[in-house]
Amino acid sequence: MPELPEVETIKNDLSQKVLNKKISKIVIKKPKLVKSSYTNFKKDLLGASFFEIDRIGKLLIFSFRKGKKEKYLLVHLKMTGQFIFVGHNSLVAGGHANSKEESKRYRMGGLEKGLPNKFSHIIFYFGEKEILYFNDMRQFGYMKIVTKDELDIIKNKYGIEPLQKNFTWKNFQKIFQNKKTNIKAFLLKQDVISGLGNIYVDEILFASGVLPTRTVAALSEGELRKVFENTKSIIKKAIKYRGTTFSDYVDSSGKRGNFSDFLKVYGKQKTLCPKCARTEILKIKVAGRGTHFCPYCQN
Numbered sequence: 001m002p003e004l005p006e007v008e009t010i011k012n013d014l015s016q017k018v019l020n021k022k023i024s025k026i027v028i029k030k031p032k033l034v035k036s037s038y039t040n041f042k043k044d045l046l047g048a049s050f051f052e053i054d055r056i057g058k059l060l061i062f063s064f065r066k067g068k069k070e071k072y073l074l075v076h077l078k079m080t081g082q083f084i085f086v087g088h089n090s091l092v093a094g095g096h097a098n099s100k101e102e103s104k105r106y107r108m109g110g111l112e113k114g115l116p117n118k119f120s121h122i123i124f125y126f127g128e129k130e131i132l133y134f135n136d137m138r139q140f141g142y143m144k145i146v147t148k149d150e151l152d153i154i155k156n157k158y159g160i161e162p163l164q165k166n167f168t169w170k171n172f173q174k175i176f177q178n179k180k181t182n183i184k185a186f187l188l189k190q191d192v193i194s195g196l197g198n199i200y201v202d203e204i205l206f207a208s209g210v211l212p213t214r215t216v217a218a219l220s221e222g223e224l225r226k227v228f229e230n231t232k233s234i235i236k237k238a239i240k241y242r243g244t245t246f247s248d249y250v251d252s253s254g255k256r257g258n259f260s261d262f263l264k265v266y267g268k269q270k271t272l273c274p275k276c277a278r279t280e281i282l283k284i285k286v287a288g289r290g291t292h293f294c295p296y297c298q299n
């Protein structure tokens with residue numbers, strides 16, 4: 001699932017491609033992915049242009065004007081959503097990779113030849129030659145148009161966010177005080193800290209030397225402080241390297257990069273722990289999610 005760094009990367013990449021371009025055509029193949037009124041969806045967006053792309057947690061917010069009113073297209077990629085923009089000699093893709101084959105095709109070039117594919121459920125055209133595909137294999141992702149008031153209500157449901165001003169040690173401590181749930185489940189709650197998911201929570205807890213099954217209230221101040229600091233530094237580094245899942249980027253600038261080279265525990269089960277080299281990384285279920293950790297380095 002795309003997490004904060006992946007969604008941030010998509011936001012930045014798409015901002016360079018689709019802003020201030022008129023939406024000339026919209027094809028909706030799976031109406032159920034549109035959570036607001038289907039007819040208004042097209043009516044609102046056709047002829048409009050996005051003037052800003054923002055993000056809160058894992059939610060993308062595309063701002064546009066309809067007459068004098070500002071409206072917002074919200075997009076959540078959920079498990080398997082992905083955006084692919086194909087334009088003049090450029091391609092931007094972000095989100096989930098459906099297969100190794102697809103990732104490879106993306107890296108080697110030629111991904112655009114397979115589009116639209118059977119997972120391309122919503123397609124935006126900016127003129128004849130610039131197309132934005134919203135693909136979603138499992139169809140948990142969604143799009144929704146909201147007003148400013150509705151957006152504010154939604155934003156209020158999100159917790160503090162790493163790299164934002166309100167992500168302070170003081171706020172962090174307050175939120176984590178006396179919580180009886182385990183640290184893994186707590187970090188995954190979007191109304192506590194917004195944007196974290198399975199990959200980064202496992203990495204943060206490994207870097208902090210804290211077992212994912214520990215009860216939040218039982219952590220020492222020093223341990224909690226490590227979780228706080230590592231949340232900031234790991235998310236920052238992951239954004240620098242353009243996330244982990246599928247965020248890669250090919251265009252004339254030739255930028256590339258991937259955080260997967262820096263993963264220490266996520267997806268590393270049965271390999272030797274890179275820190276202690278004494279034991280293998282284990283994978284168990286915590287909070288209903290596959291959870292990776294080192295039984296020696298994490299206490």
Ligand SMILES: [Zn+2]
Nearest residue numbers: 273276294297
């Ligand atoms: Zn270890």
